[in-house]
Amino acid sequence: MIVAGDQQLLKQVNRMALVRQLCNQPGLSRAGLAETVGLTKSTVSLLVRELLDEGWLSESALLATGALGRRATPLHLDGTRLALLGVDLGIGAARIVATNLLGEVLDEAVIDYANGADAVACIGQMAAGVLHMARADGALAGRALLGVGIGLHGVVDDATGVLHYAPHLGWRNVDVANQMRSHFAFTALDGKPLFIQNEANVAALAELEFSNQAGADPLIYLSIGYGVGAGIIVNGRLLTGLYGFAGEVGHTILQQDGPPCSCGRRGCADALIGLQALMDEVNGKPAHGAELLEKLFVQVEAGDAAACDVVAAAGRKLGVLLNNLWVAFDPMCIVIGGAALRLGDRFLEPGRQVLNDCASATLLPAPAIRTPRFGINAIAIGGAAMARHYLMRPFADQSGGRRPNPKVGTGLPQATGVAAGFWSWS
Numbered sequence: 001m002i003v004a005g006d007q008q009l010l011k012q013v014n015r016m017a018l019v020r021q022l023c024n025q026p027g028l029s030r031a032g033l034a035e036t037v038g039l040t041k042s043t044v045s046l047l048v049r050e051l052l053d054e055g056w057l058s059e060s061a062l063l064a065t066g067a068l069g070r071r072a073t074p075l076h077l078d079g080t081r082l083a084l085l086g087v088d089l090g091i092g093a094a095r096i097v098a099t100n101l102l103g104e105v106l107d108e109a110v111i112d113y114a115n116g117a118d119a120v121a122c123i124g125q126m127a128a129g130v131l132h133m134a135r136a137d138g139a140l141a142g143r144a145l146l147g148v149g150i151g152l153h154g155v156v157d158d159a160t161g162v163l164h165y166a167p168h169l170g171w172r173n174v175d176v177a178n179q180m181r182s183h184f185a186f187t188a189l190d191g192k193p194l195f196i197q198n199e200a201n202v203a204a205l206a207e208l209e210f211s212n213q214a215g216a217d218p219l220i221y222l223s224i225g226y227g228v229g230a231g232i233i234v235n236g237r238l239l240t241g242l243y244g245f246a247g248e249v250g251h252t253i254l255q256q257d258g259p260p261c262s263c264g265r266r267g268c269a270d271a272l273i274g275l276q277a278l279m280d281e282v283n284g285k286p287a288h289g290a291e292l293l294e295k296l297f298v299q300v301e302a303g304d305a306a307a308c309d310v311v312a313a314a315g316r317k318l319g320v321l322l323n324n325l326w327v328a329f330d331p332m333c334i335v336i337g338g339a340a341l342r343l344g345d346r347f348l349e350p351g352r353q354v355l356n357d358c359a360s361a362t363l364l365p366a367p368a369i370r371t372p373r374f375g376i377n378a379i380a381i382g383g384a385a386m387a388r389h390y391l392m393r394p395f396a397d398q399s400g401g402r403r404p405n406p407k408v409g410t411g412l413p414q415a416t417g418v419a420a421g422f423w424s425w426s
Contacts, residue, residue, distance in 0.1 A: 319354020
């Protein structure tokens with residue numbers, strides 16, 4: 001995509017280039033930044049002064065280098081004056097966190113839905129929780145709020161903020177972005193940048209932005225809950241695809257003529273390793289509800305033979321999916337997250353074994369497999385990470401310059417995007 005910009009945009013790109021460099025190399029001096037980023041020392045000094053004043057950066061003690069002249073002053077991201085809000089608009093409840101620029105949690109809340117089938121009501125409850133967390137006399141007192149990021153469980157058009165389909169919520173074509181803006185109107189959050197993505201993509205951004213894991217790119221975050229999805233990081237950016245649906249690996253076929261899937265095909269990952277499929281198989285009939293899911297976890301933890309056999313078989317199918325992701329994307333790391341982690345090694349170990357067997361056959365090292373750094377807050381913290389990710393990349397279009405989906409109407413003008421408020425931010 002070709003993007004034209006003016007001097008203010010160029011200045012913002014340069015400012016955020018300095019901030020991103022300090023994310024990767026904290027402690028650089030102004031001279032070190034100028035050499036690394038390729039800007040003049042005078043330009044860097046001017047931009048650093050602005051970033052210090054605004055709360056992005058802080059200085060630490062002078063370094064004694066032994067050289068003549070002014071001693072170097074190390075620079076770091078400032079964790080004390082700015083804040084980000086992240087939301088996991090989950091199944092049954094919304095989880096909200098506030099973090100600083102370093103991803104450290106300042107406040108958190110869980111809001112149970114009054115009626116999970118009512119999308120408008122659930123979004124209203126979530127918005128009220130976000131506004132409560134952002135209040136001037138709360139945990140964020142004295143901090144400037146930079147933006148809000150929301151992770152949604154379903155197929156999302158991130159360019160418009162429309163949730164097209166959330167099968168385990170029963171929601172279709174919900175304009176989350178416009179509803180949130182309506183709730184934020186005439187409040188402290190009015191006009192703040194708003195970013196919306198699929199939950200697996202959001203959790204992947206948490207691992208990219210806040211885990212300090214240099215050398216873990218490409219990275220895949222595989223989310224296994226009621227269904228299966230993935231967030232894919234390549235060269236420091238999300239791979240979202242032509243229409244924004246990249247990562248819907250729950251509908252890759254692992255077994256031809258396998259069990260039917262909600263998408264209308266057979267043998268999809270959702271129908272073989274998703275928690276909904278496991279609940280149905282253990283119960284011998286369609287099973288729904290948090291109580292039955294908890295029963296499945298308890299059965300597996302207790303070593304119930306029938307439940308453990310079902311979970312182990314699903315784990316082996318997980319290994320097939322891990323192998324497919326490995327050969328398709330050659331990642332350095334695959335992070336497995338989601339509620340299915342409660343199944344423990346009875347689920348994960350068969351998957352690792354299948355992947356290792358595939359690697360042995362090819363005489364190549366398999367990618368590292370690990371669990372998320374942020375536990376149950378992975379998606380909510382990922383929302384905050386998403387806000388930081390795009391705010392630090394003012395030249396990056398969240399939609400990747402994609403063409404609009406020809407099969408789905410958009411809820412907002414394509415030119416504005418979800419993060420339209422960003423361009424007026426200062």
